[in-house]
Amino acid sequence: MKKIEAVVKPFKLDEVREALSEIGVTGLTVTEVKGFGRQKGHTELYRGAEYVVDFLPKVKVEVVVADKLVDQAIEAIVKAARTGKIGDGKIFVTTVEQVIRIRTGETDEAAV
Numbered sequence: 556m557k558k559i560e561a562v563v564k565p566f567k568l569d570e571v572r573e574a575l576s577e578i579g580v581t582g583l584t585v586t587e588v589k590g591f592g593r594q595k596g597h598t599e600l601y602r603g604a605e606y607v608v609d610f611l612p613k614v615k616v617e618v619v620v621a622d623k624l625v626d627q628a629i630e631a632i633v634k635a636a637r638t639g640k641i642g643d644g645k646i647f648v649t650t651v652e653q654v655i656r657i658r659t660g661e662t663d664e665a666a667v
Contacts, residue, residue: 556651556664557625561616562588563636563644568614574631575618582667584617593641613644619651619667 563571568585575583589610620628629646637643656666 556619556621556654556667558617558619558649558651559625559628559632560647560649561632561636561644562590562613562646563616563632564638564642565612565614567636567638568616570635571616571632574635575616575628578624578627578631580618580620580624580628582618586615586617588613588615592645611642619654621664621667 561571565587572583572585589612591609591611616632618628625648629648632646653663654666655662659666
């Protein structure tokens, strides 16, 4: 099993969720996060004063999928989240050793 963490633009969240649902992903976790990469933030003007916005709002979507679904899930996220502009986000894939559903005690793929 693999854990896929995708950091994407907030307005792309619904599209990413729908794309993952279409390939059979049944659950995900979403966290509002802030950060920057190559964008390096930007300067804004508010009531006549300039200020620097260092961290940009993003959402982090986390899903755990069976190994056979990893490529499909990545493709679905990329297709749904891409705008073609800087700041579209990143995807991180890591190995998951074990999953346990607390309510039933199911483990591994049965728990996902």
